[in-house]
Amino acid sequence: MLYLIAAFASIDVNWSWVYEGLDRGWKFIVAFANPDFTSRATDIKEGLIENAVITIVSTVVGIAVSIPIGLGAARNISALPVYLVCRAIVAISRSLNGIVVAILLVAILGFGPLASFLTLSFATIVFLSKLLAEEIEDMDKVQAEAIRATGGSWLQRFDYGVFPQIVPRLIGLSIYRLDINFRESAVLGLVGAGGIGATLNTAFDRYEFDTAAAILLMITAQLWCWNTSRVSSARRCNDGDL
Amino acid sequence: MLRLEKLTKIYKTGDKALNAVDLEVPQGQVLALIGPSGAGKSTLIRCINRLVEPTSGTVTLDGTELTGLGSGGLRKARRRMGMIFQEYALVERLTVMKNVLSGRLGYVPFWRTLLRTFPQSDVDEAFRQLDRVGLLEMADKRADELSGGQRQRVGICRVLIQNPAVLLEDEPTASLDPKTSRQIMRLICELCEERNLAAIVNIHGVAKTALRQFPGPALAAHCFGALPDRCLCLD
Numbered sequence: 456m457l458y459l460i461a462a463f464a465s466i467d468v469n470w471s472w473v474y475e476g477l478d479r480g481w482k483f484i485v486a487f488a489n490p491d492f493t494s495r496a497t498d499i500k501e502g503l504i505e506n507a508v509i510t511i512v513s514t515v516v517g518i519a520v521s522i523p524i525g526l527g528a529a530r531n532i533s534a535l536p537v538y539l540v541c542r543a544i545v546a547i548s549r550s551l552n553g554i555v556v557a558i559l560l561v562a563i564l565g566f567g568p569l570a571s572f573l574t575l576s577f578a579t580i581v582f583l584s585k586l587l588a589e590e591i592e593d594m595d596k597v598q599a600e601a602i603r604a605t606g607g608s609w610l611q612r613f614d615y616g617v618f619p620q621i622v623p624r625l626i627g628l629s630i631y632r633l634d635i636n637f638r639e640s641a642v643l644g645l646v647g648a649g650g651i652g653a654t655l656n657t658a659f660d661r662y663e664f665d666t667a668a669a670i671l672l673m674i675t676a677q678l679w680c681w682n683t684s685r686v687s688s689a690r691r692c693n694d695g696d697l
Numbered sequence: 698m699l700r701l702e703k704l705t706k707i708y709k710t711g712d713k714a715l716n717a718v719d720l721e722v723p724q725g726q727v728l729a730l731i732g733p734s735g736a737g738k739s740t741l742i743r744c745i746n747r748l749v750e751p752t753s754g755t756v757t758l759d760g761t762e763l764t765g766l767g768s769g770g771l772r773k774a775r776r777r778m779g780m781i782f783q784e785y786a787l788v789e790r791l792t793v794m795k796n797v798l799s800g801r802l803g804y805v806p807f808w809r810t811l812l813r814t815f816p817q818s819d820v821d822e823a824f825r826q827l828d829r830v831g832l833l834e835m836a837d838k839r840a841d842e843l844s845g846g847q848r849q850r851v852g853i854c855r856v857l858i859q860n861p862a863v864l865l866e867d868e869p870t871a872s873l874d875p876k877t878s879r880q881i882m883r884l885i886c887e888l889c890e891e892r893n894l895a896a897i898v899n900i901h902g903v904a905k906t907a908l909r910q911f912p913g914p915a916l917a918a919h920c921f922g923a924l925p926d927r928c929l930c931l932d
């Protein structure tokens with residue numbers, strides 16, 4: 456208890472800053488009451504579209520790359536050398552933090568959507584390949600064995616014996632990742648990597664709180680639309696046959 | 698004709714599961730394989746189509762030595778060996794029809810199987826097999842919607858569409874109730890006779906003491922529900 460009080464006392468608060476901040480916060484709240492969608496409408500629209508494109512493309516690319524890596528990193532279906540290489544890729548990439556990668560890429564490639572795209576693809580690969588490998592390692596192996604026993608090739612074994620088993624998880628994880636990428640692409644804009652986040656950053660820099668409010672509302676609306684549409688599509692995927 | 702000579706399997710753990718087994722199964726013969734748990738029945742079956750690599754010895758099917766084949770040759774040879782599993786081993790999320798057609802994977806190139814476009818003759822044959830086991834109206838159901846007995850019959854169709862010379866069956870009825878077991882066993886024996894197939898069928902849970910009470914074939918017939926042509930006890 457004493458420690459807590461001491462800790463609080465040691466926080467050095469600059470009250471004039473807080474006052475200014477409160478003032479700005481209040482302006483911000485007022486701005487939210489009447490957001491300004493119109494004066495920067497084209498910027499907002501372009502930002503949102505850029506965001507959606509970055510998100511979707513990076514997720515798709517991420518998934519496409521993580522499937523082979525995930526396959527290779529599953530001990531039960533891959534040869535030892537392939538397994539070791541893929542596991543090493545997974546382990547190394549997991550040790551890199553997403554925001555650090557983003558800042559690095561911005562530093563290398565400069566500001567713009569390319570850095571954002573690469574960061575999100577990378578994050579998707581990190582996330583998906585490990586979980587996919589684990590899902591494959593947990594699968595029912597007799598199904599794949601039965602395909603092997605019919606004389607099917609390695610690819611056919613994957614297509615019939617492995618893929619149908621991991622599809623529900625793959626779809627679930629991909630949608631989840633697309634969700635995260637949607638949010639992150641907005642945040643990434645703030646470190647200079649394009650998209651709606653960049654538009655938002657500009658609005659804040661110009662103290663155009665009403666425009667900023669409009670942007671935040673649009674981001675929320677976009678996420679909401681996305682959330683409602685994905686629930687039904689996920690359900691449909693699960694019940695179908697492949 | 699399937700012939701095993703001095704087939705031996707020693708697992709990495711040091712378990713000697715098979716010790717120089719010699720065995721001959723001519724065309725048309727159904728061989729019941731019994732023995733206590735851990736006797737190596739599953740290992741024997743799996744060494745034949747090399748799902749498990751034998752340590753030494755040879756397996757010969759109709760003059761081809763399977764133990765010497767490379768991976769391409771082995772895949773070709775596996776088409777002639779139909780395997781039936783205790784847990785059915787159907788692809789749960791595929792329809793019955795696609796499960797049956799998967800028996801043709803060894804014959805059809807990858808791109809066709811990827812697009813799920815099998816030759817019409819295969820599709821017709823799949824319908825014929827399903828009709829034969831009384832599952833025609835189930836063709837478009839997903840495999841995980843079937844009962845155990847129905848699943849095993851789909852497993853049998855998948856094997857028959859391979860056009861096999863030998864059936865390898867690892868406890869095909871161990872997950873079924875006694876009545877369904879007998880039906881499935883009878884179906885298998887009928888099919889072997891119709892098509893003149895050799896078959897090795899593992900039967901679970903037969904203790905040595907029981908074997909002393911009944912002589913081999915009588916016991917097998919008791920667990921089997923249908924009479925195998927021959928009975929072999931591993932121990």
Ligand SMILES: Nc1ncnc2c1ncn2[C@@H]1O[C@H](COP(=O)(O)OP(=O)(O)OP(=O)(O)O)[C@@H](O)[C@H]1O
Pocket residue numbers: 708709710712713714732733734735736737738739740741901902
């Ligand atoms: N993958 C494996 N690795 C190591 N040892 C194994 C493996 N599979 C089987 N064994 C060993 O080989 C021996 C024979 O096993 P197998 O499964 O062939 O017996 P089984 O006759 O089929 O028994 P059950 O009637 O219980 O199915 C056992 O001692 C078992 O412990």
Ligand SMILES: [Mg+2]
Pocket residue numbers: 738739740867
């Ligand atoms: Mg067994």
